[in-house]
Every structure is written in structure tokens, then in C-alpha cells.
Amino acid sequence: MTSYADRPWLARYEAGQPGDITPDYATGLDIFRAAVAAQPQMDAIRYFDQSISFTELDAASTSFAAALLEHDLQRGDRVGLYLQNDPAFLIALIGTWKAGCAAVAINPMNKQRELSYLLGDSGAVALVCLDDLYDQVAKEVISAPDSAVRLVVTCSALDHQSRSDERVLGGTVKHTPEGTLDLDTLVAQFADRSVADPGLTPDDLAVLTYTSGTTGQPKGAINTHANLAFNAQTYRDWIHLKAGDPVIAIAPLFHITGLVAGVMTALLLPAPLVLFHRFEPGVALDAIREHQPVFTVAAITAFLALSNAPGATPEDFASLRTLYSGGAPIAPAMADRLEKIFGAYIHNVYGLTETTSPSHAVPLGVRAPVDPVSGALSVGVPVYNTVVRVIDDEGNDVPPGEVGEFATSGPQVVAGYWQKPEATASSLPNGELRTGDVGFMNEDGWYFVVDRKKDMINASGYKVWPREVEDVLYTHPAVREAAVVGVPDEYRGETVRAFVSLTDGQTVTPEELVQFAKEQMAAYKYPREVRILEELPKTVTGKILRRELRDTNG
Template identity: 70%
Template sequence: MTYADRPWLARYPDGQPADIEPEFDSGLAVFDAAVAAAPDAEFLQYFGTSQTFSDVDRAARALASALAERGFGRGDRLALYVQNNPAFIIGMVAAWRLGGVAVAINPMNKERELTYLLKDSGATALLALDELYAQVGKPVIDSGQTQVATVITCSALDMQDRADARLFADTERVRTDPALDLVELIAAGGGDDLPDPGLGPDDLAVLAYTSGTTGDPKGAMNTHGNFSFNAQTYREWTGLQAGEGILGIAPLFHITGLVGHIMAAMLVRSPLVLSHRFEPSVMLDAIREYRPVFTIGAITALSALAAAPGATKDDLSSLRVLYSGGAPIAPSVGDRLEGLYGAYIHNIYGLTETNSPSHAVPRGVRAPVDPESGALSVGVPVFNTVVRVVGADGKDVAVGEVGEFVTVGPQVVPGYWNKPEATASSIPDGALHTGDVGFMDEDGWYYVVDRKKDMINASGYKVWPREVEDVLYTHPAVREAAVVGVPDEYRGETVKAFVSLQPGAALTPDELIAFAKEQMAAYKYPRSVEIVDELPKTVTGKILRRELRDAVS
């Protein structure tokens, strides 16, 4: 059996094809088809207001017209420096309307980070939240280090009819000259006669920056072909139907939000529920109000949502299709959350460089747990995709053996923006070397063990943090766990765990060490445990092992 034989196809539901042909050549074509077929259908739901597909089209055309008047054209980059607001989608579509590229920027970025991203992308226009622009963006633009010539600001209070005090108690509209105002540009109208930019599958849609864990962030060049393919993957894999709402739990600047939220909503013609940023109680109220059917987010976010004060199974019952990606799921956590949501949480796996999913668990199928490592499968490769598992020599390893995932498929980006050496190293001939380590079992299920750099070498024994973490999660007092290698004079490295506890739980480090010692080999169990209030995370909810490792090394 070889990977090219695609043994995982036997895991596909009856009637699901091995390969698909994207219906659209570009993300803009996906959006235009939704406007033509369902102009009055709700597209964005945001604190009591709804924007239809035609509403968003008019707003994006007006913004595009204003940008065009100021010299923005084909291939130019528009940076989006906002939260999960309607402005993000309006800005992205406006850039596409002119044949331009959106640059997705983390709203948590500060001056140094924003300067780097604007310079690296060569963005000539910036759409920013007014408060972010006043505090961070304007000093960057005034420094003269970027090519940004046009700035448009928006407010988190725009396009809503309530200012929820849990998020907006101190929020006021801020005007910072000479920035333009998005609402005023939309009111001015225009853009009805913009020519078709003629976007095709190979044109760039979004520069989505990697996290930069091993150096400066790199701009993954997500194309319109990547977007249209994986939007269709989401639709077919989840079985979503028109009008079934999507909960925007992931940040829109992240590849999960871009594809699993925005593009999926456009293609399926479903409403996307936005709530500015992730605050569990606010999002719980949005679920109660709008009753979305589908979401995809980090398991930490799904856990926090289920633990929001007053949350009940009835509150969460509309979410019938649940997927989690971006961070591993411990089997015990998945079981606990299934009891709270009343729906099984399907694993999904991918990277910024794979435009969201390369693997997923088919809807209605329960992922197996590897009996040896205890790892929950991340699923099987999606349509048109082959994922090899290779050893250090670059050759395929045997079924069941651990190696690096190498992915080939229509969702793999063509490269990194202005970084030909990084592209040649990580994506030679279109094959993405993911840096993730795992294996495929004889039935075609894939399991991620860890990132290469996270492996711990304790007295010559390999210890994968994920396996230790999964054991720790089975203790009822443990809420979150992260395992890292720390220097040790005798063993070279030894295993250290950082743990946060469930509300009201009491547990000592020694008790948890003893618990782990009973369940794993002597070289694997943590020799030290530190109880903390919260573990450091990315904005998407992925636990940052590197920060913990750096703090003790």
C-alpha cells in the first residue's frame, strides 16, 4: 500500500467523491454568485443588525470606488487591521473588486509587528479600527517606513444597534485625520460601474502571515484557487445548507476564519454571526439569538464557550455541526465537550499554507484513538489531496511509523511572499513540508504526534509532549495542560508540565505527578508540574509551548 493509493478514501461516506472540481475560479466569483442568487439573504449578523449579500456588495463597491480614485489597482495590497467586524469582509471584497490582495493582520499586533507586516507586504492602503489606528497605526504610518498612502478607519460600533457593555463600555468613535471614514465612504456610494477584474485561480487573494515561531512571519500567498477549492471542501465535508448559520468563533484574520467562516458562508449562502472578538458570555448570547448550526474553532475556545456562566445544553443545541482545529484535542476533552454540546466535535487539521483543511474527520464519523499513543486522529486527507509521511531521508516510511507530513493538493499555497528561499525549502515543487510529525494507520487515518521542534530527548528517549498532555487531561481536575522539555544535568532534558485547573478544583503538583507516573513509562511522566491560572495562547486559542519553554530555559 502506498500513499498514492489513497487508502483513506474507504473512510469517505458513501457517495462522496474522491476528487472535486471547484465551481468557481475565484473568491470574488463565489461572492458575486451569492449576490446574484440570494441578494436579500442575510450574510452578516452583528449585535442585532443584519447585512444582506447585496448590502455587503454595495458597501464593498463604494469602498473599492474610493480606493480606485486614490490609485489602488490590480495586484495592490489592502491591509485589514480590524477585529471580527463586518468591515473585514467589506474590505476583503473591495480589494478583490479591484483585482487587489487583502493582507490579514492580527489586531493584537503592536507597532513593531505592524511595521514589519506593512513593509513586508508592500501594502499601499490600510483599513483599521479607529482605536487601533489612533494607538498603533498612525505612529507607524507617520514614521514613513511603509508604502501606505491611503488609510480608512472604521469603528467596532458601526453596523450594529447595541453597544454591549461587556465589550464596548469604553468604546467611542475616534476620528484621526487625514484618515477616511468607512461609513461615510459607504454612504457616498459608487462603484456600480467597476469593470470585472478578471480574477483567476492563480491570482493572489490574501496574504495570511504565519506565526513566526522560527523567525519573522512569512506571508503565505493564498490564491483564489486555494480559496474556492477549500470553501467547497467545507461545504461538502460539513453538509451545510443555505441559510444554516455559521458562528464566527475564529479570528477572521486567521486562515480558519478566512475560509471556514467567510468563504464557507459565501459559498453556502449562509449568515455569519460576528461578535467583534471572542468573549464567551457575549458569544453565548449570540448563539441564543441567532441559532447558528456550524462552527469551527480551537478546542480551547469551544471549552471556554461551554463553560460560560449560565451555558446549558439547550443554549448550545443549535450547533449541530462542530469542528475543531488549530490545536490538538485530547480524547477525554472531546468526550467531555460532547456531553455539554450534545454533538460530537470532529477534528480538522491544516495550516496557513494549506488554506485551512488538508485533513478532516467526515461528518457523522467518530475519529479513532490510537491504542498505543492515545492520540485522537486528525482525520483523513480531503478531496484531491495526498499526504505522505516521510523520514529524515525524505523517503516514505511504513504504515504506522512516525515521520513528517508532506502535503500535495489544490489547497497548498504556491509559496511565501518575496521569500523564494523559504518557498524552495518548505514547498519544493508544490509539496508542503509541514514540520508536523505523525503517522498514518492501516485504515488511512492520520495522527499528529507533535511539531518536530517540540520533541523532548530525555536520556536518549523520545518523548512527544502531546502524549503526556493527553494523559494529564484525563485527570478530572485538569482544565488545560502543556508539556515542554527543560534542561536537566543528568537526563539532558526532562519533562515539565504546566497545568491550569477546573474551577473549584484542588490538586497539588505531587498528586498529578503520581497520577501520570501510574499511566506511562518512567521516561515519559513529568518530573515537575507547575500549576498556573492560565496558559499562554495565540489569539486563535493554540497553547504556546514555546513561551513556557523559553521561561524555564
């Protein structure tokens, strides 16, 4: 394993991080059961003006598990979670595990085309979703002849609270769409049922979290119970969190960061998890003022939005003594500016879906160095039990200071991609993850990400694969060629720009193409700008030169 003994930063880190840890628990369900036993009356969830204790969450999740079993779900079946940051996410996640099943985390911004693919690829037989998402998106997908989903459970953002904040819940009306079952009603109906221990193992699939790969087609990362248990403990021990320290979920729970840093870490401590449906700066600020959370991980754009929320003062953030940021790069000047506002240094954390959140982090209380050449802020050092090599194209280690691809091994690295053996063999040879991220390690052992080997676009921490956007644009009759690139954006880090050439005799405006894509894609994916060119630049073999387009001025 990685040795820290000769790293200069170790002397500046009071606790002296060891190289290895042994997880306290084998599965996510073990973690939850320990929390219930240790703190049965503690708030497990705080949602606007109401709370749910660990005992109440235990009962609700058991009832949900009983309902799944009543509807003939079998061990290993997949249950889609098409939800925002609501209590239903935890009830359904834990209940799914109690039934011996696995969850599929689905972005609630996904539209019909995307949802159809994820449900079909995962083979999900049940879906838990918000009632309005069912009406707007899921109904048509579920009704398709090839859908395997036979049970749909709906819920409302209005459940388990009475504040109904207009900023995030305006216009929401709770209802149970025809052909679906209401979650709270199911929980009440099965309140007297118990379920047998499903006998989950560390190697069992806990959650399928979808990422994108070199083909542009989403791939389901097999996040096992062992992966979740290890990295939840990584957050707890690396950051010195204590039982009862409230955690606020700013990152979405369907994302690996929100799932591990939010849900799993709060269960492990145990501690209250503060939820507020979806991120809106003013609503998040109110939740911080009211619930006094200690810890969060969020994209730097979220911290920036919080700092600019009307009425925000440094005193509002006094409880948040432990701040980490991941998902998008932090400019050193931005880190300095936000520290003055939050009163705490925002530490970098780095990882991927395939590393179940962190593979690197800046030790608590240590300031990350800035590379004098590139100006990049370090993403930290490898976390516990983790080996990160920097390699060349042939897989050979490169010396400190030389740029190469990060290749990561450790207990948090997934076993592979769901039903994609070729992609698994390519990206995870011998269990070592070829991340596709390019950077270097300096002489002191700090790691810096300087570029991405792949063409993935990183918009506010969300990953966008250009080919997926291009495929949508190609469905427009006026589009002859399309190429999508990421371009720098002051707020989002990167934003999506598309270049197209038109079919002879066809006309369309850039604005019409933006709207066309917007109607078919999640909000973070569609191009914010479309440029129409007579011809797109190509190689002599006809391959479109994305890099040349990316370097286009303006």
C-alpha cells in the same frame, strides 16, 4: 490522488466521500457574485442586533472598491486589514478584490513592531483598521518615513449595530482620527460609482496570511483565489452544509480558519455569517441563542470556554449540529466531556496557513479513533484531491505506523511565500509542503499528529515562534541569554515560558520581564512565566538546549 476505497472508515460514512471534487468557482469574487445573484435579500452578515443583506454588502464593497481606485490603487496592490470580526472585514475584503487588489490579514493584537514588519514586508499601500487601533498602534507606524501606506480607512466596532455590548465594546467611542477616512463615509460618498470587472484569475493572490518559519521571521503565505475557492468547497461538501445554514465566526477572521471556514464558506453556501466583534464566551453564547447557527470551527479552548459560560445549557447549543475543532490538539477525554455539553460530537480538522485551512478532517458523523500507544486523537483523513505522505528526513515514504513528517500536496497548498524564494524552495519542494508536523498514518488510513518537528509553540491555536519572543527579551538591558519554550497548559494547550540569564551587575525580576514583553507583543505571544537561571544549558558548540529547558519539571 488518495484512494479511500479500502479504508474501513468509509463504510461507516453514509455519504461515501469521493477522492476528488471540482471547484464550482474560480475566484473568491466569483463566489460572492454567485451569492448575490442567488440570494440578494438573504442576510450576509448578522452583527449583534442588525444585519446586512447580500445586496447591501455588494453595494458597500463596490463603493469601497471605487474609493480605492480613486486613491490610485493599482491591480495587485496590497490592502492591510487590521480588524476584529466586524462587518468592515467583509466590506473591505470583497471591495479589495473588486478593485483588483489583494488583502493582507493582520492580527489586531499585533503591536507597533509587529505591524510595522507586516506592512513593510507585504508592501501594503492602504490600511483598513479600527479607529482605536489606529490611535494606539497604527498611527506611529504609518507616520514613519519608510511607510508605504498612503491611505488609511478607519471604522468602529459600533458600526452596523446599536447594542454596544459592554462585555466586548465597553469604552468604545466611534471617531475618525485625523489623517484617516471613515469607512461608512467613503461608502456613502462613492455609492453612485461602479467599477469594472478586474479580471481576477484563480492564480492571483487573494490574501497574504502571515505565518512563521524556521528563521522565526514571519512569512506571508500566498493564499490564491484558487486556494480559497477549493477549501471553501471542501468545508461545504465534506460537512454537508446547505444554503441558508448560518455560520458563526468564533475563529478570528484574520486567521486562515476564520477566513475560510467562516467568511468563504458562508459566501459559498450562501448563508448568514454571525459576527460579534471578538470572542467572549457570554457574548458568543448570546449570539448562538439569538441567531441559531448550524456550523462553526473553533479551537478547543473556545469550545471549553463556551461550555463554562454562565447559564449555558445543552439546549443553548441545539442548533449547532455541525462542530469542528482545529488549531490545537483535542484530548479524547475532553472531546467526550464536551459532547455531553454540546449534544454533538466535535470533529477534528487539521491544516496550516500554507494549506489554506484543512488538509485533513474527520468525516461528519464518524468518531475519530484514539491511538492506543500515544493516546492521541486522530486529526482525520486527507480531504478531497489531497495527497499526504509521511516521510523520513531524506524525503522517503515511511510505512504505516512509523513516525515521520507530513508532506502535503493538493489544490489548497499555497504556491509559496511572499518574496521569499529560498523559504519557498525549502518548505515547498516541487509544490509539496513540508509541514514540519510529525506524526503517522495507521493501517486504516487515519492520521495522527504526535509532535512538531519545529519548535513552534501552539497557544490556544495561535502559533508562537520562540525566537521572536527571545529577540524581544534580548532588548532588555538586564538579559544576557534567553530561551523560550512551550509548556503544557490545561486551558491553552501550550503556554509560553522563558528562561533567561542576566548580565553581570544587572538586576530584574521575572514579573518585570513579563511586563516588558507584554508591552511589545500580542497577548498570545508574551511569556506568562519567566525563570531566571545563572546559566542556560548549552551544547559543546554553544547552542542553547531548548529541549532540556522544556523538560524542566514544574
